[in-house]
Amino acid sequence: MDTVKTLRKLGEKHGTPLFVVDHNVLRKNYATFKKYLPRVQAYYAVKANPDPAIVKTLFDAGSSFDVASMPEFNIVYDLIKRMPARQRQDWIWDKIIYANPIKVNDALRELDQYKALVTYDNHEEIRKIKKYAPNSGLALRLSVPNTGAMCELSSKCGAASGEAVDLILAADKAGLVVEGLSFHVGSQTTNFENFVQAINLAASIFEEAKGRGYTKMNLLDIGGGFPAPYDETVKPFSELARKINAELNRLFPKDIQVLAEPGRFMVATAGTAVSQVIGKARRNGKLCYYIDDGVYNTFSGIIFDHCQYHLKAFKKGPKEICTVFGPTCDALDVISMSEELPTNLERGDLVYSRNIGAYSVASATHFNGFEPAKIVHINR
Numbered sequence: 615m616d617t618v619k620t621l622r623k624l625g626e627k628h629g630t631p632l633f634v635v636d637h638n639v640l641r642k643n644y645a646t647f648k649k650y651l652p653r654v655q656a657y658y659a660v661k662a663n664p665d666p667a668i669v670k671t672l673f674d675a676g677s678s679f680d681v682a683s684m685p686e687f688n689i690v691y692d693l694i695k696r697m698p699a700r701q702r703q704d705w706i707w708d709k710i711i712y713a714n715p716i717k718v719n720d721a722l723r724e725l726d727q728y729k730a731l732v733t734y735d736n737h738e739e740i741r742k743i744k745k746y747a748p749n750s751g752l753a754l755r756l757s758v759p760n761t762g763a764m765c766e767l768s769s770k771c772g773a774a775s776g777e778a779v780d781l782i783l784a785a786d787k788a789g790l791v792v793e794g795l796s797f798h799v800g801s802q803t804t805n806f807e808n809f810v811q812a813i814n815l816a817a818s819i820f821e822e823a824k825g826r827g828y829t830k831m832n833l834l835d836i837g838g839g840f841p842a843p844y845d846e847t848v849k850p851f852s853e854l855a856r857k858i859n860a861e862l863n864r865l866f867p868k869d870i871q872v873l874a875e876p877g878r879f880m881v882a883t884a885g886t887a888v889s890q891v892i893g894k895a896r897r898n899g900k901l902c903y904y905i906d907d908g909v910y911n912t913f914s915g916i917i918f919d920h921c922q923y924h925l926k927a928f929k930k931g932p933k934e935i936c937t938v939f940g941p942t943c944d945a946l947d948v949i950s951m952s953e954e955l956p957t958n959l960e961r962g963d964l965v966y967s968r969n970i971g972a973y974s975v976a977s978a979t980h981f982n983g984f985e986p987a988k989i990v991h992i993n994r
């Protein structure tokens with residue numbers, strides 16, 4: 615684990631803004647996932663943090679991958695290419711699911727040669743897959759309740775349960791093979807009942823499909839949404855895993871292959887931002903700090919991910935509630951309106967923010983001429 619002392623040293627050595635990735639934490643998170651969900655193969659959702667070094671560490675730990683574009687596919691395929699040629703075909707299926715239900719034609723054209731596993735949720739997509747990537751295996755993405763998730767996803771993706779089997783039969787009729795079902799309960803789901811309900815819904819769709827003569831499904835993809843322990847209100851992963859295992863074992867025979875697409879769970883706790891105070895002012899009596907990282911960079915998750923991050927100082931001193939701004943000229947560039955920080959921070963003093971590994975550098979921009987944070991890897 616990166617200690618506070620290590621973080622400070624790294625900040626001083628490499629300069630700021632800095633993003634520190636601790637690979638021991640990645641391996642630990644992967645092992646935790648495996649330990650509590652032994653029946654489930656983890657397909658790390660590359661979009662959470664596509665850094666190739668992160669993908670490599672998880673690959674070496676035994677992870678598979680969820681990708682949503684050809685650039686993401688190729689980050690993983692670069693690792694698969696090192697495998698002996700005759701193993702590669704199996705590796706594609708075992709290692710990658712292309713889990714974007716809406717795919718661009720060019721991506722499908724390129725994917726076809728790999729006979730990849732892809733998701734879909736509508737009739738138009740069946741026509742596209744049939745035309746451009748007929749050798750793919752399909753998983754139907756279901757819409758499931760996202761109640762209480764930090765980021766809801768079901769408004770954008772997923773077939774309604776009432777049309778699910780029609781979509782399975784339509785793909786079958788088009789000569790495609792539907793291998794199974796997938797869903798996503800919403801990112802950072804702390805309402806564990808979402809998983810219970812979604813697994814039950816999937817089981818009922820399996821039944822209905824069987825009843826209507828479709829018996830080729832052998833795969834269930836329980837998606838992402840596994841919460842990171844951002845604060846003490848998030849219940850332990852072991853508790854969620856217990857619920858999931860109970861439902862899986864009750865509803866799905868052992869020969870059904872179960873996969874999941876954890877993104878945040880794998881990387882959130884592995885990333886720490888180290889930034890520097892670049893300005894200080896009192897506005898309407900409130901202490902304001904300006905730091906060299908903000909919502910257009912590592913803290914982009916505040917906007918895109920609806921995630922709140924907390925800042926800590928290395929320096930000690932009497933504290934008060936402060937506002938912390940990023941370095942750009944945009945008034946949107948607010949990291950927090952209420953951070954408890956020492957009042958004695960000066961220009962050049964470092965601050966840090968933990969658990970910022972997911973949906974952070976992944977969506978950083980170059981807005982206003984500020985470069986994204988430098989990334990350093992420790993315990994690689």
Ligand SMILES: *Cc1c(COP(=O)(O)O)cnc(C)c1O
Pocket residue numbers: 659661662680713714798800801802837838839840875876877878879
């Ligand atoms: C974003 C995404 C994930 C990862 O979700 P997390 O909440 O980070 O676990 C998994 N699957 C799909 C299809 C996604 O879009």
